[in-house]
Amino acid sequence: xxASSLTLGRVSNFLGFGFxxxxxxxxxxxxxxxxxxxxLRKVIVPLASIFLFILIWHIGAKTLFGIEAKFKIEKxxxxxxxxxxxxxxxxxxxxxSSCQPNTLPSPAQVWxxxxxxxxxxxxISADKEAFIEKTAALNKxxxxxxxxxxxxxxxxxxxxxxxxxxxxxxxxxxxxxxIAVPLGILIGLSSTLKSxxxxxxxxxxxxxxxxxxxxxxxxxxxxxxxxxxxxxFTISFISVGLCSMWATLVNTAMGVSTVDKDYINVAKVLKLxxxxxxxxxxxxxxxxxxxTGLKITLSVAWMVLIAIELLAQSPGLGLFVxxxxxxxxxxxxxxxxxxxFAIGIIGFLLDRLMLTxxxxxxxxxxxxx
Amino acid sequence: xxxxELKNIYKSYGKGDSETQVLSNINLxxxxxxxxxxxxxxxxxxxxxxxxxxxxxEPTSGSVLFKGEPVKGTSHERGVIFQNYSLLPWLxxxxxxxxxxxxxxxxxxxxVWKRKAAxxxxxxxxxxxxxxxxxxxxxxxRQRVAVAxxxxxxxxxxxxxxxxxxLDALTRGNLQDQILNIWEKDKRTAxxxxxxxxxxxxxxxxxxxxxxxxxxxxxxxxxxxxxRPRDKTEMNDSESFKTTRNxxxxxLMDIGDARKAEAKQQIILPELEPKSFVSYS
Numbered sequence: 001x002x003a004s005s006l007t008l009g010r011v012s013n014f015l016g017f018g019f020x021x022x023x024x025x026x027x028x029x030x031x032x033x034x035x036x037x038x039x040l041r042k043v044i045v046p047l048a049s050i051f052l053f054i055l056i057w058h059i060g061a062k063t064l065f066g067i068e069a070k071f072k073i074e075k076x077x078x079x080x081x082x083x084x085x086x087x088x089x090x091x092x093x094x095x096x097s098s099c100q101p102n103t104l105p106s107p108a109q110v111w112x113x114x115x116x117x118x119x120x121x122x123x124i125s126a127d128k129e130a131f132i133e134k135t136a137a138l139n140k141x142x143x144x145x146x147x148x149x150x151x152x153x154x155x156x157x158x159x160x161x162x163x164x165x166x167x168x169x170x171x172x173x174x175x176x177x178x179i180a181v182p183l184g185i186l187i188g189l190s191s192t193l194k195s196x197x198x199x200x201x202x203x204x205x206x207x208x209x210x211x212x213x214x215x216x217x218x219x220x221x222x223x224x225x226x227x228x229x230x231x232x233f234t235i236s237f238i239s240v241g242l243c244s245m246w247a248t249l250v251n252t253a254m255g256v257s258t259v260d261k262d263y264i265n266v267a268k269v270l271k272l273x274x275x276x277x278x279x280x281x282x283x284x285x286x287x288x289x290x291x292t293g294l295k296i297t298l299s300v301a302w303m304v305l306i307a308i309e310l311l312a313q314s315p316g317l318g319l320f321v322x323x324x325x326x327x328x329x330x331x332x333x334x335x336x337x338x339x340x341f342a343i344g345i346i347g348f349l350l351d352r353l354m355l356t357x358x359x360x361x362x363x364x365x366x367x368x369x
Numbered sequence: 370x371x372x373x374e375l376k377n378i379y380k381s382y383g384k385g386d387s388e389t390q391v392l393s394n395i396n397l398x399x400x401x402x403x404x405x406x407x408x409x410x411x412x413x414x415x416x417x418x419x420x421x422x423x424x425x426x427e428p429t430s431g432s433v434l435f436k437g438e439p440v441k442g443t444s445h446e447r448g449v450i451f452q453n454y455s456l457l458p459w460l461x462x463x464x465x466x467x468x469x470x471x472x473x474x475x476x477x478x479x480x481v482w483k484r485k486a487a488x489x490x491x492x493x494x495x496x497x498x499x500x501x502x503x504x505x506x507x508x509x510x511r512q513r514v515a516v517a518x519x520x521x522x523x524x525x526x527x528x529x530x531x532x533x534x535x536l537d538a539l540t541r542g543n544l545q546d547q548i549l550n551i552w553e554k555d556k557r558t559a560x561x562x563x564x565x566x567x568x569x570x571x572x573x574x575x576x577x578x579x580x581x582x583x584x585x586x587x588x589x590x591x592x593x594x595x596x597r598p599r600d601k602t603e604m605n606d607s608e609s610f611k612t613t614r615n616x617x618x619x620x621l622m623d624i625g626d627a628r629k630a631e632a633k634q635q636i637i638l639p640e641l642e643p644k645s646f647v648s649y650s
Contacts (some may be wrong), residue, residue: 262455265455269449270473271444272472280457284457285457
């Protein structure tokens with residue numbers, strides 16, 4: 001029992017959820033004075049700040065709502081007279097959705113939208129299942145006859161969009177990994193290649209995601225000419241990959257070119273061949289830096305993804321945000337805020353995931369930042 | 370013919386105006402089976418000398434001959450124990466040693482590598498720590514792994530670059546004994562670089578002080594004619610030990626004094642007169 005809880009504590013510390021250990025101590029009653037201080041700092045303070053954040057948000061939203069409502073009523077009074085203004089005041093006070101001022105949604109509205117998005121997801125997935133069940137028999141005969149199966153083409157739910165975004169980001173991330181790590185190793189090993197690629201890295205590194213998207217679009221459009229497939233996913237994941245690979249490229253090159261001289265001496269004294277030297281000495285010793293690069297790459301990929309999905313019209317959170325913005329329904333703003341939180345929380349989790357992997361591969365076990 | 374011979378070695382880093390001379394006029398002969406210690410101050414070019422012998426560096430002029438052949442690059446025939454252990458931190462003790470075995474005997478299969486590695490790890494009594502990572506070991510244990518790794522290549526000569534420099538006195542004494550035991554078993558040729566005169570006398574047949582740089586060169590050699598196996602406590606009372614020790618220390622102290630005197634001479638004071646800022650009215 002003790003061993004297992006110890007590991008649990010370690011795992012949660014590892015993931016940056018150290019406060020769980022403290023929280024457990026609170027419930028199991030092993031609380032000492034030190035722990036109490038820690039509990040205050042690690043649990044109470046964050047909770048209080050979250051509460052404060054929501055409070056400020058609520059007051060801010062309320063104020064903005066007031067300004068917008070006042071403006072609307074005054075406008076109605078000016079344009080249509082007293083009766084219309086009174087009707088509008090009554091309508092706003094009743095909470096009728098058609099006449100609500102359109103502004104920053106309050107926390108309660110966002111929570112409401114979040115739940116409605118979840119409900120929507122349940123409805124859509126039920127719909128999807130029913131569709132698959134219905135078409136199962138038909139699809140069998142179609143496939144047997146050599147025709148394409150009928151697939152569900154309904155609207156994706158919010159949760160589907162999240163998964164779609166994750167797919168895009170991971171496809172882009174692996175593309176970045178496949179390009180940047182080998183290239184970084186080569187550049188790090190050879191100073192000739194380094195000077196050959198240096199201008200390239202320096203010039204392309206600061207290019208913005210939007211421009212990357214356009215560049216990839218130009219190329220992919222021509223490469224896939226004549227194809228009827230939807231290329232938006234391809235374009236967006238390639239753009240994400242190219243946009244985010246630079247951190248890994250630079251870090252890998254640096255890691256490989258700055259291997260501790262002692263390790264190189266060991267390789268020389270043992271007379272390791274070039275391959276052995278690279279795989280047994282150079283790569284393991286630069287792994288921590290490579291993973292630092294990959295961590296930055298993943299977070300950059302997630303950040304630019306939204307912009308690129310939006311441009312590429314590729315399904316995902318970016319497109320969701322854009323469509324909600326264009327939609328302008330009375331709960332659109334709240335849905336955008338829900339998406340914002342989803343993006344933020346997933347970004348945080350991805351970062352933690354990479355940090356965990358990074359800690360796991362780094363041999364000196366100094367806490368990676 | 371000497372086993373290892375250094376002929377008129379001159380070594381400098383850089384070129385032209387920025388050239389720094391490290392070693393000059395180094396001549397040394399080591400016979401087969403001999404245990405030679407080179408004693409010197411820190412920063413006197415000891416590591417450079419070691420790297421010339423093991424082949425990590427090349428002399429600017431002069432030649433290093435090993436078994437009569439000029440040294441070109443590193444070789445499995447000369448095992449090196451580095452000052453800072455230089456273990457690969459991501460490999461366990463066993464993997465670190467196996468790496469050397471594999472490098473020296475590439476044609477054998479895995480079970481042979483494992484057996485050989487286990488043998489050398491046992492030799493430095495680290496079998497209980499065989500699956501540990503270097504960071505889980507103490508300094509002395511790490512250096513023992515480095516010893517096992519160097520021996521695992523079955524070198525004809527062992528070159529030790531201040532191997533015990535970073536260890537505490539007790540661990541140091543233990544390791545000295547272990548290294549001597551291993552050396553006495555098959556009498557390989559050994560070269561020890563150290564900054565500790567007592568360690569040199571305890572372990573070596575011959576001690577050569579390194580006259581410190583910028584143009585470091587080897588001083589006169591001192592023979593140690595103490596019976597082996599040597600005993601530390603007995604040794605302290607032996608006349609021969611005392612005279613050798615005093616002679617070496619005197620030599621090194623003289624160098625130190627000369628250096629200080631040199632340093633003193635070089636300070637040229639500007640001719641300044643004290644001036645008072647208090648104005649007399």
